[in-house]
Amino acid sequence: MMNAKMMNVSETEAVPCAGGCGLFGTRKNNNLCSLCYKESVRKQLAALRLEPETKPSTVCPPTSSPVAAEEPVVIKQRCGKCQRKVGMLGFNCKCGHMFCGSHRYPEEHSCLFDFKQSGRLDLARQLPLIRAEKLQRI
Missing domain, CATH: 1.20.5.4770 (Single alpha-helices involved in coiled-coils or other helix-helix interfaces)
Structure with missing residues (x-):
C-alpha cells in the first residue's frame, strides 16, 4: 500500500x-x-493518418512582400452611433452599420433605410398579381 x-x-x-x-x-x-x-x-x-500532410507546393514561388506575410488586421466592431465596442453582441442594421443594444432600433440611430419601400417590394415578390380575364359580352 x-x-x-x-x-x-x-x-x-x-x-x-x-x-x-x-x-x-x-x-x-x-x-x-x-x-x-x-x-x-x-x-x-x-x-x-492515411493521407499525407499538406506541404507547400513548389509550383508557385512564395511571396516576398512583408504585407502578405503578416496576419490580417482585425477590425474592432463598434457602434455606429456612440462608438462603443460591441464585440459579438452587435446588431447589424439594414442600413449596413452595426449598433449596440441601446441604438439597435432604427428610431434610435436615425436610420436612412426605407423600410416601407423594402416591405412593398418583398410583398410584390411574394404575392404575384392575379387578374381575371375580361368577360366577353354576348
Missing part, C-alpha cells in the same frame, strides 16, 4: 521538459510539458 502511494507521487513529480522549452513536465507525459506533449501527440496523429 505504501509502494502504490510512492508510485503516484513519482508519476506527478515535476521534471524539466525533455523538449527543451524550459518548462516542467511529468513522467506521465513522457517527461514533456503540456505544450510539448500536445505537439508530440499531433505529430503522432499526423503520421498515423
